Amino acid sequence: MTFKALTAIALVAGLSAPLAMAGGADDDTMVINDETEMVTKTAAPAHLDGAVDEVISGWHFRSDETQSLQLDDFDNPGMIFVDQAMDVWNTAEGSEGKACADCHNDPAETMVGVKATYPKWNEEAGEVRTVQMQVNDCRVNRMGAEAWKYDAGKAVSMEAMISLHSRGMPMSVAIDGPAAAMWEKGKEMYYTRTGQLELSCANCHEDNYGNYIRADHLSQGQINGFPVYRLKNAKLNGVHSRFKGCVRDTRAETYSPGSEDFIALELYVASRSNGLSVESPSVRN
Amino acid sequence: MRLLTITAAMLVAGMATAETVAPADVQFDEDGAVAVSLTGQPGDAARGRDVFATKSKGNCVSCHAVAQLADVPFHGEVGPELSWTGDNRSAEELRGIVADAKMTFEGSMMPSFYKTKGYIRPGDAYTGKAPKTDELPPLLSAQDIEDVVAFLLTLQES
Numbered sequence: 322m323t324f325k326a327l328t329a330i331a332l333v334a335g336l337s338a339p340l341a342m343a344g345g346a347d348d349d350t351m352v353i354n355d356e357t358e359m360v361t362k363t364a365a366p367a368h369l370d371g372a373v374d375e376v377i378s379g380w381h382f383r384s385d386e387t388q389s390l391q392l393d394d395f396d397n398p399g400m401i402f403v404d405q406a407m408d409v410w411n412t413a414e415g416s417e418g419k420a421c422a423d424c425h426n427d428p429a430e431t432m433v434g435v436k437a438t439y440p441k442w443n444e445e446a447g448e449v450r451t452v453q454m455q456v457n458d459c460r461v462n463r464m465g466a467e468a469w470k471y472d473a474g475k476a477v478s479m480e481a482m483i484s485l486h487s488r489g490m491p492m493s494v495a496i497d498g499p500a501a502a503m504w505e506k507g508k509e510m511y512y513t514r515t516g517q518l519e520l521s522c523a524n525c526h527e528d529n530y531g532n533y534i535r536a537d538h539l540s541q542g543q544i545n546g547f548p549v550y551r552l553k554n555a556k557l558n559g560v561h562s563r564f565k566g567c568v569r570d571t572r573a574e575t576y577s578p579g580s581e582d583f584i585a586l587e588l589y590v591a592s593r594s595n596g597l598s599v600e601s602p603s604v605r606n
Numbered sequence: 607m608r609l610l611t612i613t614a615a616m617l618v619a620g621m622a623t624a625e626t627v628a629p630a631d632v633q634f635d636e637d638g639a640v641a642v643s644l645t646g647q648p649g650d651a652a653r654g655r656d657v658f659a660t661k662s663k664g665n666c667v668s669c670h671a672v673a674q675l676a677d678v679p680f681h682g683e684v685g686p687e688l689s690w691t692g693d694n695r696s697a698e699e700l701r702g703i704v705a706d707a708k709m710t711f712e713g714s715m716m717p718s719f720y721k722t723k724g725y726i727r728p729g730d731a732y733t734g735k736a737p738k739t740d741e742l743p744p745l746l747s748a749q750d751i752e753d754v755v756a757f758l759l760t761l762q763e764s
Binding site for chain 1: 665668727
């Protein structure tokens with residue numbers, strides 16, 4: 322009787338959200354363009370001792386169809402935005418009449434490994450910088466151009482293009498030294514239960530990854546794949562915009578993309594991805 | 607003005623009467639159960655089913671699977687399956703769990719449905735914006751809770 326009822330529900334749910342038997346991440350392997358083998362599951366970094374043993378890419382929690390879009394650059398809709406950013410890279414802008422390319426030449430050489438280490442402490446400025454902050458610093462202070470709006474189209478596309486040149490490299494964000502205070506702030510945010518639903522990032526992404534919450538298969542909320550192309554809104558999405566959506570869903574007052582709070586949270590969450598391959602631009606639903 | 611507010615609150619709460627217990631006045635026993643009905647009105651199990659399954663209401667199904675709700679797609683797995691809850695739990699226990707599950711299960715991930723304050727960074731529903739008032743409207747009205755409890759009691763093996 323009960324068994325029949327369960328089966329009925331599985332059928333109604335279109336088999337995508339079976340009851341309490343879904344069971345975590347799948348065992349697929351990710352090879353990009355039939356050549357780059359990616360690390361999508363690996364031992365958790367030391368700072369996660371006692372919290373999780375293994376860090377797992379969000380890719381493992383998506384459907385086969387969504388997964389396959391990321392395996393070949395011809396299928397990956399995020400690559401269109403990378404191409405657009407490459408045009409911008411070569412275009413002079415601002416009072417200095419300079420393009421990114423004038424100082425950084427070919428990003429396939431000069432931007433290798435950049436994404437894997439960001440957010441990163443910048444000694445001269447005395448602050449933790451995200452990739453987008455660094456790009457805006459070049460625009461404002463070296464090109465005499467205006468800053469791009471945080472997580473808006475151009476900024477996210479450029480971040481994706483820069484990140485592509487780290488694809489396959491392990492995330493290795495530094496959390497000690499002068500970045501430690503920001504990291505601690507981000508960690509505290511990660512475990513704080515916010516909003517009227519009183520849920521923390523950890524409630525969903527540490528305690529319940531692999532479980533369904535309604536129709537959503539919960540992942541570990543890793544950011545090694547950002548910027549991510551989402552089928553849901555058919556564009557590239559920045560890390561802070563994703564955080565904003567998750568905070569809003571706890572019925573909380575969110576933070577703004579580019580705010581110090583989200584920079585701290587990005588630093589902390591990026592460090593939880595340490596060891597996973599950079600996947601940007603990844604594809605999710 | 608005050609009368610208007612009360613009337614509005616009664617409308618929101620649907621069935622509220624003078625006997626409605628306010629969120630701050632709910633008496634939990636040491637196990638987290640609540641003995642007294644929050645409204646003095648019997649719960650309506652059919653309405654409770656709706657509260658349970660509807661995203662904009664209780665949205666309980668986002669975390670709990672229930673075999674008897676075969677027509678509702680996508681049951682979650684964050685909380686336990688509730689298909690036999692009516693056999694295992696009394697109305698008093700269920701009322702306490704739905705009103706504020708943290709009184710029964712310490713630190714529970716289950717939201718507190720009949721609570722209006724004591725939040726960190728509360729927002730205005732799902733807008734992401736700051737709330738308009740110090741105290742938030744509870745996630746469910748007193749009668750919603752009585753209705754959900756009535757529905758949960760119908761969830762039995764046979």
